[in-house]
Amino acid sequence: MGEEISNKQVILNNYVKAYVKESDMSLRTSKIQLKILSGCDDAVLLKNLYLSIDPFILTHMKNEEHFVPPYKLDSPIFGYGVSKVLDSSHPNFKTGELVWGFTCLEEYSLIKDPDTLFKVHDKDLPLSYYTGILGEFLEPIVMIGLFSLNVRLKINVFRVIILGMPGMTAYVGFFEFCSPKKGETVYVSAASGAIGQLVGQFAKNAGCYVVGSAGSKEKSAVALMKVDLLKNKFGFDEAFNYKEEQDYNAALKRYFPDGIDIYFENVGGKMLEAVLSNMRLYGRVAVCGMISQYNIEQHEGVHNLLYVLTKRIRMEGYQANEHYHLYPKYLEMVVPLIKEEKITYVEDIAEGIESVPGAIVGLFSGRNVGKQVVVVARE
Amino acid sequence: MGEEISNKQVILNNYVKAYVKESDMSLRTSKIQLKILSGCDDAVLLKNLYLSIDPFILTHMKNEEHFVPPYKLDSPIFGYGVSKVLDSSHPNFKTGELVWGFTCLEEYSLIKDPDTLFKVHDKDLPLSYYTGILGEFLEPIVMIGLFSLNVRLKINVFRVIILGMPGMTAYVGFFEFCSPKKGETVYVSAASGAIGQLVGQFAKNAGCYVVGSAGSKEKSAVALMKVDLLKNKFGFDEAFNYKEEQDYNAALKRYFPDGIDIYFENVGGKMLEAVLSNMRLYGRVAVCGMISQYNIEQHEGVHNLLYVLTKRIRMEGYQANEHYHLYPKYLEMVVPLIKEEKITYVEDIAEGIESVPGAIVGLFSGRNVGKQVVVVARE
Incomplete structure (x- = not known):
C-alpha cells in the first residue's frame, strides 16, 4: 500500500x-x-x-x-x-x-x-x-x-472543435491548404488564439504580408492586449480589433488595398463574406474554424459566393488529425524555430x-x- | 473585282x-x-x-x-x-x-x-x-x-460567361477539379446544357453514379425532353426537373441517399445550399457557373458553409481557358469517344x-x- x-x-x-x-x-x-x-x-x-x-x-x-x-x-x-x-x-x-x-x-x-x-x-x-x-x-x-x-450539422460542428492540436492545425492548414508563396498577402482571423498566432508567424517566416484580427467579448484591455501581441510579439505586419469595426469590408480594404491571397478562416459568417469581397484572383481559403457560427440558431448567409467562381478561389475545410503523416515533418520545422526563438x-x-x-x-x-x-x- | x-x-x-x-x-x-x-x-x-x-x-x-x-x-x-x-x-x-x-x-x-x-x-x-x-x-x-x-462583382460574373468552350470546360472542371474516383456519386446541375451533358458522360465513363437536373422557364415539354435526354441519351443514372421540386434538399436526398461526392456547379444560390447539406465527407465542388445568380439584384445567401469545414469539402472556381495546356490531352481523350460513339x-x-x-x-x-x-x- x-x-x-x-x-x-x-x-x-x-x-x-x-x-x-x-x-x-x-x-x-x-x-x-x-x-x-x-x-x-x-x-x-x-x-x-x-x-x-x-x-x-x-x-x-x-x-x-x-x-x-x-x-x-x-x-x-x-x-x-x-x-x-x-x-x-x-x-x-x-x-x-x-x-x-x-x-x-x-x-x-x-x-x-x-x-x-x-x-x-x-x-x-x-x-x-x-x-x-x-x-x-x-x-x-x-x-x-x-x-x-448520421451527419447532422450540429454533430459535425463539434467534431471539428473536439481535437486539440493547435500546432499541427496551423501547420497543415497554412502549408498544405493555403499553398503560400513569398510576397503573398495573408489574413488570419481569431489571430491571437492558439492556432492563429502560429499561422501568422509561419506566414511571416514564409515571406508573406500578414494581418490578423482579434477581439474579446469584454471589449477593453483584453482586446487591446491581443492586438498589441499580434503586432509586437508575433510580428504580424498589421492587426486590428474586429469588435471596433462597423464594416469588415472597409477594414479589410484598409489593410489589403490590393486584396488578400490567403485567408486562414477561423470565424465564418459575415467575416467570410467580407473576405471574399476582398480576395484576389486565385485566392485560397483554408477553413479551420467558423467560431462565429457555432452557438447561434440562425446561421449567417454568405451572399457573394459568386466570387469563388469569378476569382477562381479555392476554399477547403480540413482537420489536422487526418494529416498525421506530416507530424514528423512539422516537428522538424517547428522545434528548431522554437529553440532559436524564431517563433513565439x-x-x-x-x-x-x-x-x-x-x-x-x-x-x-x-x-x-x-x-x-x-x-x-x-x- | x-x-x-x-x-x-x-x-x-x-x-x-x-x-x-x-x-x-x-x-x-x-x-x-x-x-x-x-x-x-x-x-x-x-x-x-x-x-x-x-x-x-x-x-x-x-x-x-x-x-x-x-x-x-x-x-x-x-x-x-x-x-x-x-x-x-x-x-x-x-x-x-x-x-x-x-x-x-x-x-x-x-x-x-x-x-x-x-x-x-x-x-x-x-x-x-x-x-x-x-x-x-x-x-x-x-x-x-x-x-x-478593378474587380467589381458584375464584371467578374460576366468575365466567366464570356468564354465559349463547353468541351474543355467540362473536361477541366471534372477531371482536374473534381478528382473523380470510380464508384463516386456525382451531381450535375443545368445538366442538359452544352457543358453539363458532357460532364455527365465523362462521369459515367469514369465509373461514377451520375444524377443531373434540368429545367426550363417555360415548364412543359422542353423540361420533359431535357430530363428524358439526360437519362435516355446521355446515360445519366437519374435525372429530375428542378422546377418541379419544392424542396431541393428532399430531391437530392431521394437521388443520393448516401450523399454526393462531387458536385459540378452551374447554378449557385439555393441549389448550392441544398447540395452542401447533402455532400459527403471530402466532397468536391467544381464551380463552373452560378447562372441563378447572374441576373438578380439581391444574391441569395448560402447559410450552411459550416459544412465546408465539417465535411472537409473543397470548393473551387475555375476557367477552362486558364488550362490551355490540357487541350491536346483533352482531344486525345474525346475524339476517339466521339468517333466510337461512346459519347453523345x-x-x-x-x-x-x-x-x-x-x-x-x-x-x-x-x-x-x-x-x-x-x-x-x-x-
Whole structure:
C-alpha cells in the first residue's frame, strides 16, 4: 500500500444547456493512493503538471449521448495534459518519465488504459507546449462514435472543435491548404488564439504580408492586449480589433488595398463574406474554424459566393488529425524555430487546479490571450 | 473585282437593359464582294457555316464600356463560328480551307485580323462541333480589358460567361477539379446544357453514379425532353426537373441517399445550399457557373458553409481557358469517344441566319436543348 494523499478534482455538477458557467463545475477533494495496487495491470499513475483547456471540453459537458459521450456527473472530467509517471504497471512506462496525452482534470490520475499517453520527446522545451504547439492528439473513441452517426450539422460542428492540436492545425492548414508563396498577402482571423498566432508567424517566416484580427467579448484591455501581441510579439505586419469595426469590408480594404491571397478562416459568417469581397484572383481559403457560427440558431448567409467562381478561389475545410503523416515533418520545422526563438508561442497559464472552471468559461468569451493552460504542479 | 452578292447580317438595334428580346435585333441585307481587294493584306473572306450562340453575346449587347466593348449599333454583331475560306490574303490561310473561331453573325465575313481563326483539324467530325465540344476559345481583347479593370462583382460574373468552350470546360472542371474516383456519386446541375451533358458522360465513363437536373422557364415539354435526354441519351443514372421540386434538399436526398461526392456547379444560390447539406465527407465542388445568380439584384445567401469545414469539402472556381495546356490531352481523350460513339453531344441547331435572334433569346430562358448553334450554310 502506498501513501494516501488528497487529490483535488474538477467535477461536473450538472449538464450544460448552452453556455458554460463556473457554477456548472465544482472542486472536490478526494483521496488517492500513490501506488498502483497489485493486480491492476497496464495502468499508470500520473501526477498532472499542465492541463490543456480546450473547446472540446464543452461538448462533453452537454448531455448529448448521440453525439459524444457526456462526462459523468460528480466525476472528474477528462482532458489533455502533461504529467509525470509516479508509478506504472504498464511495460511502456516507467516511474519518473514525463508523458502527455489523455488524463483527467485533477491533481493525480490513475489511467487504466494508457494508449493515448505519449512520451515527452524533447525535454529542452517548455513542458506546457505539449498541450499545444507540440501536441498531436486524436480522441479515438469519440471519433469512431462520430463517424458512425448520421451527419447532422450540429454533430459535425463539434467534431471539428473536439481535437486539440493547435500546432499541427496551423501547420497543415497554412502549408498544405493555403499553398503560400513569398510576397503573398495573408489574413488570419481569431489571430491571437492558439492556432492563429502560429499561422501568422509561419506566414511571416514564409515571406508573406500578414494581418490578423482579434477581439474579446469584454471589449477593453483584453482586446487591446491581443492586438498589441499580434503586432509586437508575433510580428504580424498589421492587426486590428474586429469588435471596433462597423464594416469588415472597409477594414479589410484598409489593410489589403490590393486584396488578400490567403485567408486562414477561423470565424465564418459575415467575416467570410467580407473576405471574399476582398480576395484576389486565385485566392485560397483554408477553413479551420467558423467560431462565429457555432452557438447561434440562425446561421449567417454568405451572399457573394459568386466570387469563388469569378476569382477562381479555392476554399477547403480540413482537420489536422487526418494529416498525421506530416507530424514528423512539422516537428522538424517547428522545434528548431522554437529553440532559436524564431517563433513565439503565447500561453495563458492559470495557476492551480482551482482555476480550471474559470479558464474553461473564459475560453468561450475570448478572455484568454493565447493558448489556455492550467499549471497544477511544476514537477 | 469579285462577284458582289447579298449578305444577311444580324444587327443590334439598341443596347439591351436587362433581358434580351428579339426586337433588340434585326436582320439587314447588305452587299459583299467575294474577293479580297488588292492592298488589303492579311485578311480572310469567310462563308459562315455554323454560328455558335453563346451567353457572352448578351454582355456585348449592353452598353457597359467599362466592362466589355459593346457591339456597335447598326453593325453586324460578332461571335464564334465555323466557316469556309472563300479568299485569303493571309499567308496562313488558303481558299477552300475550313476554319473555326472569331467571326460575325452574318452569311459572309471579311476578317481583317484572323489571329483568332484556327484550322479544323479533323474533318471526320461534324463541323458544328467546333462551336462546342471541340472548340477552345479565348477572346484576347476582352480578357485584357477585364484584367486591367478593378474587380467589381458584375464584371467578374460576366468575365466567366464570356468564354465559349463547353468541351474543355467540362473536361477541366471534372477531371482536374473534381478528382473523380470510380464508384463516386456525382451531381450535375443545368445538366442538359452544352457543358453539363458532357460532364455527365465523362462521369459515367469514369465509373461514377451520375444524377443531373434540368429545367426550363417555360415548364412543359422542353423540361420533359431535357430530363428524358439526360437519362435516355446521355446515360445519366437519374435525372429530375428542378422546377418541379419544392424542396431541393428532399430531391437530392431521394437521388443520393448516401450523399454526393462531387458536385459540378452551374447554378449557385439555393441549389448550392441544398447540395452542401447533402455532400459527403471530402466532397468536391467544381464551380463552373452560378447562372441563378447572374441576373438578380439581391444574391441569395448560402447559410450552411459550416459544412465546408465539417465535411472537409473543397470548393473551387475555375476557367477552362486558364488550362490551355490540357487541350491536346483533352482531344486525345474525346475524339476517339466521339468517333466510337461512346459519347453523345446534343446540339440544338436552328436553321438559317434568320433564326439567330430567337436562338439568342431562347438561351436565356432555357428553351434550347443542348448546345445552341445556328446553321447558316452546310458547305
